[in-house]
Amino acid sequence: MPMPAEHILHRLADIVGPEHVSVATVDRITHSFDATQRQCLPDVVVHPGDTGEISRIVRLANEERIPILPRGAGSGFTGGSLPVRGGIVLVLTRMNRILEIDTDNLIAVVEPGVVTGRLQREVERLGLFYPPDPASKDFSTLGGNIAECAGGPRCVKYGVTRDYVLGLTVVTPTGNVIRTGGRTMKNVVGYDLTRLFVGSEGTLGIVTQIILRLLPKPEARKTMLVAFAAIDGAAQAVSAIIRGRIIPATLEFMDGAAIDCVRRATDLDLPPDCRAVLIIEVDGDRALLDGQARKILDIIRPLGVLETRVAETAGESEAIWQVRRSVSPSLRALNPHKFNEDIVVPRSRVPEMIRALEALSTRYGVPIVNFGHAGDGNIHVNVMVDLNQPGMDATVHQVLDEIFRTVVGLGGSVSGEHGIGTAKAPYIGMELDPPTLAAMRAVKQALDPNNIMNPGKIFPENGTTAAAGEADPAADPSASDHG
Numbered sequence: 001m002p003m004p005a006e007h008i009l010h011r012l013a014d015i016v017g018p019e020h021v022s023v024a025t026v027d028r029i030t031h032s033f034d035a036t037q038r039q040c041l042p043d044v045v046v047h048p049g050d051t052g053e054i055s056r057i058v059r060l061a062n063e064e065r066i067p068i069l070p071r072g073a074g075s076g077f078t079g080g081s082l083p084v085r086g087g088i089v090l091v092l093t094r095m096n097r098i099l100e101i102d103t104d105n106l107i108a109v110v111e112p113g114v115v116t117g118r119l120q121r122e123v124e125r126l127g128l129f130y131p132p133d134p135a136s137k138d139f140s141t142l143g144g145n146i147a148e149c150a151g152g153p154r155c156v157k158y159g160v161t162r163d164y165v166l167g168l169t170v171v172t173p174t175g176n177v178i179r180t181g182g183r184t185m186k187n188v189v190g191y192d193l194t195r196l197f198v199g200s201e202g203t204l205g206i207v208t209q210i211i212l213r214l215l216p217k218p219e220a221r222k223t224m225l226v227a228f229a230a231i232d233g234a235a236q237a238v239s240a241i242i243r244g245r246i247i248p249a250t251l252e253f254m255d256g257a258a259i260d261c262v263r264r265a266t267d268l269d270l271p272p273d274c275r276a277v278l279i280i281e282v283d284g285d286r287a288l289l290d291g292q293a294r295k296i297l298d299i300i301r302p303l304g305v306l307e308t309r310v311a312e313t314a315g316e317s318e319a320i321w322q323v324r325r326s327v328s329p330s331l332r333a334l335n336p337h338k339f340n341e342d343i344v345v346p347r348s349r350v351p352e353m354i355r356a357l358e359a360l361s362t363r364y365g366v367p368i369v370n371f372g373h374a375g376d377g378n379i380h381v382n383v384m385v386d387l388n389q390p391g392m393d394a395t396v397h398q399v400l401d402e403i404f405r406t407v408v409g410l411g412g413s414v415s416g417e418h419g420i421g422t423a424k425a426p427y428i429g430m431e432l433d434p435p436t437l438a439a440m441r442a443v444k445q446a447l448d449p450n451n452i453m454n455p456g457k458i459f460p461e462n463g464t465t466a467a468a469g470e471a472d473p474a475a476d477p478s479a480s481d482h483g
């Protein structure tokens with residue numbers, strides 16, 4: 001889109017105040033990228049202050065057919081907040097009030113720009129708990145979490161963002177303000193639009209107010225790090241724990257390649273022959289935790305355990321989590337251009353998936369490093385390509401194509417928590433059949449007849465999608481997630 005006409009800039013300034021509208025190059029560049037490291041310049045950056053302003057801006061954009069993009073912290077991993085067709089970027093960070101924490105009904109009412117970690121700290125002060133915990137919780141916003149249905153380590157026990165959203169206020173692409181759900185646990189009046197908007201990646205409307213469900217804060221937690229001689233033992237341990245009827249709060253894993261990367265970047269202290277790590281945390285009543293931890297360790301001991309560390313203090317627990325948190329930065333330091341995929345398979349199929357990834361790595365001669373949320377089958381697969389090598393673009397294509405095909409074949413999904421955005425759009429047809437995709441397009445068309453709301457996302461641009469085993473040859477691997 002060419003730079004918006006003067007009259008449009010004037011109308012935007014009338015709505016939000018001139019100080020909240022910018023066409024300055026510096027502001028456009030600052031809002032031109034997300035964690036994919038791709039960049040698309042918006043035409044204008046607007047910081048609205050409330051639902052009414054957003055409604056008026058969206059009406060204007062719809063009349064003038066200007067693309068409009070909701071944006072939180074811009075930490076998305078799949079290009080969701082990139083203005084691929086220019087237009088207005090609507091930054092929600094001014095709307096950052098926690099409006100209410102209702103301790104009788106265990107709910108919080110918040111604006112979309114609230115940073116997730118801030119809400120967690122506020123509710124925990126009152127003995128309450130908001131479980132969804134993306135690793136980005138100290139900077140990502142609740143609006144962005146809802147748009148992506150963010151997950152995190154605690155999902156294995158507590159579920160994902162959608163499980164905590166009771167109601168929403170949304171400005172639709174025609175500028176109407178609608179309210180979905182409400183403040184009650186039960187509500188079956190009409191279609192469940194709340195669930196429709198959660199995970200819709202800013203393509204169906206702009207979330208301007210959120211009602212969240214809270215839990216009582218668990219009394220205590222116990223963190224354990226278990227070192228294994230082989231990835232197979234760790235993968236079997238995951239299934240054995242769940243079969244043992246224990247659902248830990250977190251069940252994270254790192255494979256041998258991830259351990260090697262962390263060793264290179266930090267002074268990680270693990271047995272030299274350690275080729276896999278599980279980080280297991282149980283939470284709940286203090287009196288029950290020791291028993292649960294013992295039961296888990298008894299179950300997994302025969303599976304090639306080299307060493308077990310059980311944190312006795314908050315400091316020791318933090319030291320264990322530091323190992324897990326150092327994986328992403330260590331990988332990025334080694335290879336800033338790696339491809340970080342976010343696959344998920346039924347958790348009983350994790351061992352097969354890991355074996356398939358190892359086989360692909362050997363066959364294509366490309367290092368593949370895996371870590372993530374083994375407890376819910378969500379594996380962060382890092383394809384460590386060197387794009388300077390001749391032919392590597394095509395190789396990446398083939399590797400990603402085979403990874404996604406394997407995932408779908410195992411009954412899994414190409415994205416567990418990062419969404420589709422632009423990065424995974426070419427692959428969506430591997431998982432969703434044409435009638436299902438057509439139903440989704442019909443929803444988009446009904447709510448956004450002029451396709452102004454975050455256009456160019458989720459659905460492949462050329463109207464075709466790769467069916468299983470036929471990745472779109474036009475797909476741009478550089479559009480993949482470089483997290």
Ligand SMILES: Cc1cc2nc3c(=O)[nH]c(=O)nc-3n(C[C@H](O)[C@H](O)[C@H](O)COP(=O)(O)OP(=O)(O)OC[C@H]3O[C@@H](n4cnc5c(N)ncnc54)[C@H](O)[C@@H]3O)c2cc1C
Binds near residue numbers: 417
């Ligand atoms: C280091 C790092 C670690 C991460 N770890 C995790 C993790 O553990 N789990 C996980 O799930 N994700 C993780 N992410 C990805 C990312 O943080 C999440 O997707 C997060 O939910 C995005 O929030 P945001 O505020 O940055 O949204 P943005 O990136 O600004 O936007 C993401 C999408 O949401 C839409 N959107 C934003 N606000 C609204 C709104 N108010 N209404 C409608 N649509 C809106 C945008 O249009 C876009 O499509 C991580 C990212 C990084 C960089």
